[in-house]
Amino acid sequence: xxxxxxxxxxxxxxxxxxxxxxxxxxxxxxxxxxxxxxxxxxxxxxxxxxxxxxxxxxxxxxxxxxxxxxxxxxxxxxxxxxxxxxxxxxxxxxxxxxxxxxxxxxxxxxxxxxxxxxxxxxxxxxxxxxxxxxxxxxxxxxxxxxxxxxxxxxxxxxxxxxxxxxxxxxxxxxxxxxxxxxxxxxxxxxxxxxxxxxxxxxxxxxxxxxxxxxxxxxxxxxxxxxxxxxxxxxxxxxxxxxxxxxxxxxxxxxxxxxxxxxxxxxxxxxxxxxxxxxxxxxxxxxxxxxxxxxxxxxxxxxxxxxxxxxxxxxxxxxxxxxxxxxxxxxxxxxxxxxxxxxxxxxxxxxxxxxxxxxxxxxxxxxxxxxxxxxxxxxxxxxxxxxxxxxxxxxxxxxxxxxxxxxxxxxxxxxx
Numbered sequence: 488x489x490x491x492x493x494x495x496x497x498x499x500x501x502x503x504x505x506x507x508x509x510x511x512x513x514x515x516x517x518x519x520x521x522x523x524x525x526x527x528x529x530x531x532x533x534x535x536x537x538x539x540x541x542x543x544x545x546x547x548x549x550x551x552x553x554x555x556x557x558x559x560x561x562x563x564x565x566x567x568x569x570x571x572x573x574x575x576x577x578x579x580x581x582x583x584x585x586x587x588x589x590x591x592x593x594x595x596x597x598x599x600x601x602x603x604x605x606x607x608x609x610x611x612x613x614x615x616x617x618x619x620x621x622x623x624x625x626x627x628x629x630x631x632x633x634x635x636x637x638x639x640x641x642x643x644x645x646x647x648x649x650x651x652x653x654x655x656x657x658x659x660x661x662x663x664x665x666x667x668x669x670x671x672x673x674x675x676x677x678x679x680x681x682x683x684x685x686x687x688x689x690x691x692x693x694x695x696x697x698x699x700x701x702x703x704x705x706x707x708x709x710x711x712x713x714x715x716x717x718x719x720x721x722x723x724x725x726x727x728x729x730x731x732x733x734x735x736x737x738x739x740x741x742x743x744x745x746x747x748x749x750x751x752x753x754x755x756x757x758x759x760x761x762x763x764x765x766x767x768x769x770x771x772x773x774x775x776x777x778x779x780x781x782x783x784x785x786x787x788x789x790x791x792x793x794x795x796x797x798x799x800x801x802x803x804x805x806x807x808x809x810x811x812x813x814x815x816x817x818x819x820x821x822x823x824x825x826x827x828x829x830x831x832x833x834x835x836x837x838x839x840x841x842x843x844x845x846x847x848x849x850x851x852x853x854x855x856x857x858x859x860x861x862x863x864x865x866x867x868x869x870x871x872x873x874x875x876x877x878x879x880x881x882x883x884x885x886x887x888x889x890x891x892x893x894x895x896x897x898x899x900x901x902x
Contacts, residue, residue, distance in 0.1 A: 522611060523564035529555045529572035533598075534620065536582045542625040544662040547722055556592065556618070562610035574601040579620065592616040623662035630657050630666075631674030632715060632727055634735070638678060641739060642686035645704070646795065648738040649869055650679070651862050655729040657715060665719040675715045677727070679708065679737060689739055702743075702797035708735040731858075738866075744792040744877050749805040751787045751827075753778055755812045755895060765814045772812070773894040789899070791884065795873030803838050804829055810876075812888055812895060823888035823895065827876055839867045 532552045534543055545553040556577060560567060576598045579590050594613045599606050632655040641647045657675070659666060669675070684706055692704045713732050714724035757766050772778065772785050779788040787810065793801055807830040812823055829835055840863045876884040878899065885900045 522561060523567045524559060524561040525567045525570055526557060527560050527570055527572055527575065528557045530558050530575050530577055531572070532556055532577045532579065532618070534579045534581050536580055537622065538581070540625045541586075541622045542662050543620065544623050544664050545719070546662070547720070551722075553718075553722070556616060558592070558616060559614035560610055561612045561614075563608075566604060566609035570604075574599065574604050576600050579618075581620070581622070584620070584622075586622045588620055590618045590620050592618060623664055625660065626663045626666050627658060627660045628666050628670065630659050630669050631655075632657050632677050632729070633674060634677045634679075637681050637737065639681035639683070641681045642684060642689055644686060644742055645689055645739040646742045646873075647681060648703070648740055649865065650735075650737050651865075652731050652734060652858065655727055655732055655735070657725060657727045657729065659717065659720055659725065661720040668719060669717070675717070677713075677715055679712060681737070683712075684737065684739075693741070702741045702799070704739045704741075705736045706739065708737065740797050742794070744794050744881055745796065745798055745801050747791050747793055747801065747805055747808070747876075749808075750781065751791065752809040753785050753787060753812065753897065754809055755814055757814050761814065761816060765816065770814065770890065770893060770895050773891065773896045775896070775898065777899055778897050790879055792877040792879070792881075794875050794877055796870045799842070800839065800867070800870045803842060804835050807831065807835055812897070814890075814895065817890055821889070823890070825886055825888060827874060829871055829874075832871065836864055836867045840864060 532554060533550045534546060534552065535550060537543070543552060547553065555572065558575070558577075560570060560575075577592055577596050578598045579592075579596060592613065593615050594606070594610060597606050597610065597613060634650050634653045634655065637647065637650065655677070659669065689704050689706065692706065710726075713727045713735060715727065717725050753772060755767070755770070755772055774780055774785065777787065777789055778785055780786075809828055809830060810825055811828050812825045815823060840860055843863050844859070878884055887898050887900045889896050
């Protein structure tokens with residue numbers, strides 16, 4: 488065995504080494520001389536030297552078209568076998584071309600995106616492909632962006648109030664046809680996810696000096712969120728350039744019960760269609776432990792709480808809230824309906840706006856003056872719609888209201 492190995496590797500080793508080297512050289516020459524044809528997909532197309540104020544529908548800011556080509560490429564087998572659309576780019580020169588022309592794509596249009604790919608040496612031929620190029624007018628327009636109600640859930644301990652401003656604009660530049668399509672859609676929508684806002688962030692804002700006297704927290708939207716997708720014009724999200732975007736915020740308030748430091752009057756509304764049998768002369772509101780008579784006015788004796796609003800709002804409206812019972816026959820409704828109502832809400836709204844503006848912080852001042860009042864009035868109306876009454880044990884107030892002989896009785900079901 489030892490003799491066999493010696494004869495195989497030692498005897499005439501010089502000749503055997505030369506033979507091995509020659510074999511490798513021949514293999515490399517043959518390998519590099521072999522040609523192959525491959526179909527390369529998703530090759531990007533870039534158009535250069537367009538006339539001023541001209542563009543092409545579907546062309547991005549960098550000149551790349553959203554249309555990709557499939558090319559049949561013939562060349563060195565070693566290079567062609569690993570070739571992909573990421574290695575190549577088709578470059579079309581628009582110099583002195585008419586608005587419409589048929590471009591023929593050949594090897595001369597190829598540009599290498601791979602530093603290891605030498606097109607002149609490794610690619611022999613590209614099967615010609617024709618591509619219709621249509622130039623369009625380059626236009627610039629302002630497209631409306633509507634900031635819709637966010638998705639997701641607010642952090643624990645907070646409730647979402649609203650977003651401001653809810654209307655922005657983005658300046659876009661592109662082919663006239665594409666811009667017209669965007670405008671015909673009525674603009675774009677921007678939607679945030681409340682799950683992206685952490686409780687720690689809101690707690691930090693709440694404890695900051697600006698917010699020490701307010702239950703409201705304004706979370707200013709990061710710049711990274713102020714972008715919209717416009718696939719007709721850009722492969723990447725487009726930043727909203729509206730100056731008002733710097734004020735874009737999501738507003739929250741603490742989700743806590745607030746004591747109503749005022750008594751709530753209780754009145755009865757008699758619908759006109761029932762007044763022949765139901766009217767103030769036939770039915771009165773009875774008193775009990777829950778409803779008492781104070782200075783000639785029947786009020787709720789039990790302390791109540793509010794949720795869905797702030798202390799500032801409650802301080803302004805607390806003396807202008809009443810509970811209204813809607814009278815109806817037993818044949819129509821066994822238990823009567825009721826609601827908490829604000830008296831002269833327009834006056835309360837004016838007071839709220841005036842109070843907030845007088846105590847305004849930087850968070851309110853950074854909104855343009857002509858938008859500030861709308862912002863605050865919208866906030867007040869939001870509070871009115873969210874207002875709910877709660878009992879001392881933190882349960883939503885639920886009343887059992889019934890018609891008796893000649894009275895209407897009111898009793899809480901959860902006290």
